[in-house]
Amino acid sequence: MAEALKIGIAGLGTVGSALFKIIETRQNMLAITCGRKIEIVAVSARDRNRDRGIDMSGVAWYDDPVAMASEAGIDVFIELMGGASGAAHAAVKAALGRGLHVVTANKALLAAHGVDLAALAEEKGAILNFEAAVAGGIPVIKALRESLTGNTVSRVYGIMNGTCNYILTRMEKEAMSFEACLKEAQRLGYAEADPAFDIEGNDTAHKLSILTTLAFGTRIAADDIYLEGITNISLEDIRAAGELGYKIKLLGVAQKTATGIEQRVHPTMVPVDSVIAQVDGVTNAVAIESDILGELLMVGPGAGGNATASAVLGDIADIAKSRPGAQLVPSLGRPALQLEPFVRGEIQAHEGGYFIRLTVEDRIGVFASIAKNMADNGISLESIVQRPSETADELARKTVILVTHATAEHAVRKAVAAIKSEGYLSGEPQVIRIERPKAG
Structure with missing residues (x-):
């Protein structure tokens, strides 16, 4: 068996702690399926004394994630801190600069710096994986980057934010106001104390910008997306939609047009008999339309400790199975320097009006x-x-x-x-x- 793959985890919140537990409890199975042991040798988090329900004895602790990325004896740096800049960006950049492989669940970081980080990874011969950054446990990144090679994608769209989908579902099924649904989502932990990033559509926009790059080979353009949130959706809209045979969902949509790439995030009416209309609660769904395969719809948990940790672990397993000298799959589907400039297309006529x-x-x-x-x-x-x-x-x-x-x-x-x-x-x-x- 090959030498153990040594990893360091930066961020021990819900996802990081879940990942730690899964790796520690399933080491034998992972060693068999990956062909080598996966070993956690270093961690970094804000509070060393917090009880996370995990045994970190024998694991090196770093107060500074950048120091861990720069100095620790690891093969893979796992970034689960969040944030588009600051420590997350500095640590990932430091890790890639050393030639370490990186796994991140940070869509904000990728939306802001993804192209530059992918270029650095390619320069250093490192792998940059980020399955968990979009739609949680749904393997949409791998599908676009690898499984659909040879297909020409015409459109990718979906429900990519569980908070918004939960609110719209409760409004429809229980005739609750937007404000009441939001309070309930916050009570259950589905929405943050400041929910603006989710309900205004920004979270979906970050995820959509990453999918756009993978689908169409353009540079990430997170600031070039038509954006509407769900704060103006009323019970009157929900009822009228139902009477007309529709449900309202917050969708992120990217499609290729004659004038460029159309990226938009907004509330959308979809027919009640469509599969995506049946996706309720905090569940996510992503659809890909291509010329060879046709239509592919993937549905699954879009957030939560175990779902996100599962996607992170899948990325780690891919690295464990890779072999030195093998040709690496470009992080963004094609070499970063060969990504085309993003050209914003005019919003087209909609079939449904x-x-x-x-x-x-x-x-x-x-x-x-x-x-x-x-x-x-x-x-x-x-x-x-x-x-x-x-x-x-x-x-x-x-x-x-x-x-x-x-x-x-x-x-x-x-x-x-x-x-x-x-x-x-x-x-x-x-x-x-x-x-x-x-x-x-």
């Missing part, structure tokens, strides 16, 4: 004005529904729900802006894209 909800004054001429503004912008309407406003003190108002046929984003935005200028709206219009996924 748009859902538009308006609260308007209940007076003669309003309905005709709405229809005219839609027609003036070349928008064909699939359905129009009028109903009394749900707000008791607005009895002189109505809710108008429009569903359009396929149309361009700019046309919808222009029509809605024109309607706003007419002076009969109450509150902001709600516009939600409708997607009809191929997968399922």
